[in-house]
Amino acid sequence: MTMQPPVELPPQTRGLTAIAGAMALIAVLLIVQIWLLSAALESFLAGNQHTALPAAVFSGVMFLICLGLYLFVDRVDCEVRRSGEER
Amino acid sequence: MNWLRRASSEPLWKEEFSVHTADERYVTRRQLTKFLVLTSFGMFVGNVWILVRSLIYKTPSYLQQPVARLGEIPVGGVKLFTYPTKDDHCILVRTGENEYVSYSQKCTHLSCAVYYSRASNRFECPCHQGFFSIKDGAVLQGPPSRPLPRIVLETRGEQVIAVDVKV
Numbered sequence: 001m002t003m004q005p006p007v008e009l010p011p012q013t014r015g016l017t018a019i020a021g022a023m024a025l026i027a028v029l030l031i032v033q034i035w036l037l038s039a040a041l042e043s044f045l046a047g048n049q050h051t052a053l054p055a056a057v058f059s060g061v062m063f064l065i066c067l068g069l070y071l072f073v074d075r076v077d078c079e080v081r082r083s084g085e086e087r
Numbered sequence: 088m089n090w091l092r093r094a095s096s097e098p099l100w101k102e103e104f105s106v107h108t109a110d111e112r113y114v115t116r117r118q119l120t121k122f123l124v125l126t127s128f129g130m131f132v133g134n135v136w137i138l139v140r141s142l143i144y145k146t147p148s149y150l151q152q153p154v155a156r157l158g159e160i161p162v163g164g165v166k167l168f169t170y171p172t173k174d175d176h177c178i179l180v181r182t183g184e185n186e187y188v189s190y191s192q193k194c195t196h197l198s199c200a201v202y203y204s205r206a207s208n209r210f211e212c213p214c215h216q217g218f219f220s221i222k223d224g225a226v227l228q229g230p231p232s233r234p235l236p237r238i239v240l241e242t243r244g245e246q247v248i249a250v251d252v253k254v
Contacts, residue, residue: 020116036134056138
C-alpha cells in the first residue's frame with residue numbers, strides 16, 4: 001500500500017476557500033454587532049447609561065477584526081490574481 | 088501604502104469588469120466583503136452615537152405636583168392622574184393606612200394601560216397578560232422586560248405629592 005501524495009489545489013481554489021472563510025467570520029461578527037447595537041440602544045432608552053461604553057468598545061474591536069479580515073481577503077485576492085497573471 | 092495596493096496593475100474598470108470568468112468571482116466576493124465591513128463600521132458608529140448621547144445625557148428634573156389628599160381614596164383604592172406631563176398617565180394605589188405607591192400606567196411591553204388587581208394585589212396588563220409587582224413595579228410574568236417606572240411620592244400635610252420619576 002503506497003501513500004498518495006497530497007493533491008495540491010490550484011491557487012484560485014485555495015484563494016476562494018480562504019476568502020469564503022473570512023467572509024463567514026465577518027458575517028458572524030456582523031450579527032454579533034447588530035445584536036450589540038440593539039441591546040445597547042434598548043438599554044439606553046430604558047435609562048441605563050453604563051452599558052454604552054463597553055458596547056462601543058466591543059463593537060470597535062469587532063470592527064477592527066472585520067477590517068483585518070478584509071485586508072486579508074484583499075491580500076489573498078491580490079496574490080491569487082497575480083499568480084493567474086503570471087501563468 | 089502597501090495595504091492600499093490594488094490587485095493588479097490594470098485600470099480599475101478593467102479589474103472590476105474583467106473578461107476572465109474566474110476573476111469575476113473574486114471581484115464579487117471582494118465587493119461583498121467591503122460592503123460587510125462598511126456595515127460593521129456603521130454598527131460601530133451607531134454604538135459610538137449611543138455612547139455620546141449617554142455622556143451628554145442629563146437627568147431630567149420634575150416639578151412637584153399634588154396628586155391626592157390623604158384619606159381621599161380607601162385602602163386598596165386607586166386614583167388615576169397624569170405626571171409629569173398630561174400625556175403620562177399614572178396610577179396611585181393606597182396599599183395601607185398610611186402607605187401609597189404610584190407607577191406609570193403604561194405597560195413597558197407595548198404601552199397598554201395597566202390596572203390594579205385588588206384580588207391578586209398586583210398590576211395587570213390586559214393586552215398580553217403582563218403582571219407587575221405592587222412593591223417595586225418589577226415584572227412578575229409576561230412579555231414585558233422592564234419594570235414599571237415608579238413615581239416617587241412624598242406626604243406633606245394632607246397632601247400626597249409626586250416629586251420624581253424613577254425609571
